[in-house]
Amino acid sequence: MNAICTAERLADVVRNDWLNAEYKHLVVRCSGPASSAHPGQFFQLLCPQPPGEEPYLRRPMSVYDADPAAGTVSFLYKVAGAGTRGLAGLGTGDRLDIFGPLGVGFTLDPAWKSIVVVGRGAGLATLAPLARAAQAAGIKVTAVLSARRPELLVSVDVFRGFGAEVLTVTDSEGTSGPAHVERLLRGLIAAGGCDAFLTCGSSRLMRVQQRLAREFDLPGQVAMEQQMACGLGMCFCCVLDFNRNGEIVHKRVCCDGPVFDLMEALP
Amino acid sequence: MTDLSVEIGGVRLANPVMPASGTFSEEMEKVIDLNRLGAFVTKTITREIRAGNPLPRVAETRSGMLNSIGIPSKGVASFIKETMSRYADYRPPLVVSISAPTAEGFASLAEQLTLPGVAAIEANISCPNLEEDGKAFAMTASSTANVVQKLRAATRLPLWVKLTPNTGDVAGVARAAESMGADALVVANTILAMSIDIHTFRPRLGNVMGGLSGPAIKPIVLRQVYQCAQAVGIPIVGCGGIATAEDAVEYLLAGASAVQVGTATFVQPGAMLRIIDGIDRFCESRSLPSVRGLIGAVLNEEADVPDLAWVEPVS
Numbered sequence: 001m002n003a004i005c006t007a008e009r010l011a012d013v014v015r016n017d018w019l020n021a022e023y024k025h026l027v028v029r030c031s032g033p034a035s036s037a038h039p040g041q042f043f044q045l046l047c048p049q050p051p052g053e054e055p056y057l058r059r060p061m062s063v064y065d066a067d068p069a070a071g072t073v074s075f076l077y078k079v080a081g082a083g084t085r086g087l088a089g090l091g092t093g094d095r096l097d098i099f100g101p102l103g104v105g106f107t108l109d110p111a112w113k114s115i116v117v118v119g120r121g122a123g124l125a126t127l128a129p130l131a132r133a134a135q136a137a138g139i140k141v142t143a144v145l146s147a148r149r150p151e152l153l154v155s156v157d158v159f160r161g162f163g164a165e166v167l168t169v170t171d172s173e174g175t176s177g178p179a180h181v182e183r184l185l186r187g188l189i190a191a192g193g194c195d196a197f198l199t200c201g202s203s204r205l206m207r208v209q210q211r212l213a214r215e216f217d218l219p220g221q222v223a224m225e226q227q228m229a230c231g232l233g234m235c236f237c238c239v240l241d242f243n244r245n246g247e248i249v250h251k252r253v254c255c256d257g258p259v260f261d262l263m264e265a266l267p
Numbered sequence: 268m269t270d271l272s273v274e275i276g277g278v279r280l281a282n283p284v285m286p287a288s289g290t291f292s293e294e295m296e297k298v299i300d301l302n303r304l305g306a307f308v309t310k311t312i313t314r315e316i317r318a319g320n321p322l323p324r325v326a327e328t329r330s331g332m333l334n335s336i337g338i339p340s341k342g343v344a345s346f347i348k349e350t351m352s353r354y355a356d357y358r359p360p361l362v363v364s365i366s367a368p369t370a371e372g373f374a375s376l377a378e379q380l381t382l383p384g385v386a387a388i389e390a391n392i393s394c395p396n397l398e399e400d401g402k403a404f405a406m407t408a409s410s411t412a413n414v415v416q417k418l419r420a421a422t423r424l425p426l427w428v429k430l431t432p433n434t435g436d437v438a439g440v441a442r443a444a445e446s447m448g449a450d451a452l453v454v455a456n457t458i459l460a461m462s463i464d465i466h467t468f469r470p471r472l473g474n475v476m477g478g479l480s481g482p483a484i485k486p487i488v489l490r491q492v493y494q495c496a497q498a499v500g501i502p503i504v505g506c507g508g509i510a511t512a513e514d515a516v517e518y519l520l521a522g523a524s525a526v527q528v529g530t531a532t533f534v535q536p537g538a539m540l541r542i543i544d545g546i547d548r549f550c551e552s553r554s555l556p557s558v559r560g561l562i563g564a565v566l567n568e569e570a571d572v573p574d575l576a577w578v579e580p581v582s
Binding site: 054057228230240 | 290295298319324331332336532535536537
């Protein structure tokens, strides 16, 4: 029998602050293996009920930062629905029922010297913990971070704080289109700064990376998002299509992923 | 220490709590001690490999959820070869849920799964997501009698038949299943339902309609368990919106001999273990030596005061 390694536990809210006009940063302190979550893993959060609404199922939320030394896990979330409105109401000292860590996260190959991380939207949060992990593994990171407007770019400081080089692209500045990002990525490959792509949050940018990975024979990983119910692989709600050696197969995002081989993912 | 054991159609369970089909798999070993469960119930197995229904497959509602998964299945061969061995080292009996498009298909699948290590067959003749408009064998007494008769002839294993709450005549369907040799009834599957996103005007499920589960349906299915318990002599496994020990006790009082917990596990992965502990405490608080004292114990007629004495514990 396998050891029981995943559990529901009550975490204490350390803080829950607005990061910009759309995103809040939630830090919780918890015991056990939760704070050892790997980049790309997620928790199922039992969101409090906001006034007049009753979120029923847990909400999957990728880890923004896990700090075993401090015993904390943090999440970055956009306040968008009943669940995240419930989270937004949490204050310091409140308790939150978190279940995890769950799923298969990113894998950093020790043979890599430098990686390129490409993210947009919620992907900016999902990719952020790679900054700490890559620095610990001695891998240089270049992060290409995309958002609608400069003030909505998150994780820039996290990446810079762990020594990564950050390139930002935005819709408002006209720099976030796939053609421009492709030029940036080709430049990084030419400069020898890309042993692998790790990405999340944009299917357009994922397609660019798939093309470049094929052209230059580079490995890659992508974190996928999907609505979930159980989070453990039991209910088969969160399946997506993947291309495995030319055959279309269903995989469960919660337990086969959320991180998948870049070349198997379908936009 | 309460005796929590119950007997369900030839299968002895250490306690009356087990997962509902489709909400459980061996992955749960990472979360709870599986040996504490009364039984294992597999996700429904089909003969053929099935991809399942289009996305989205789940939609949240108030106090519950809609699903239209469509029974993705790796097929019976994969189940026998790979999945069954995963349960071999655990104590709880393994109940295998099966489905097929025809009565003959049900029978041949039951025959193939009559294997050492399988404690009982749960015939899912009630999935609302397989046939068009949610039609299923368990919608009528006659189609239920037909499929149960063929199943009975095909296996010597205890035969549990899972009914649908979508029929208008659940008692008649229950009697039909019993008369053709079912050893127990599971009452019930999900309630056919629908939800529309008013922002996009689209149904929230890829399959348009799906099955409603969770606390929202508990009073409806509880009523059906009561009706079935009045109609048949074989044991009933109650299944519908059970999230707490109090819910489970309510089902036992209505006439269920055991309960299945499904959607609640998605919200609280440890729900089944808490329900087992809670039933134990409840029985202790009433000085009941056995959980079996609760089965069908609902009081719905005039009774003498001494008969009612146990209902309120003496403080």
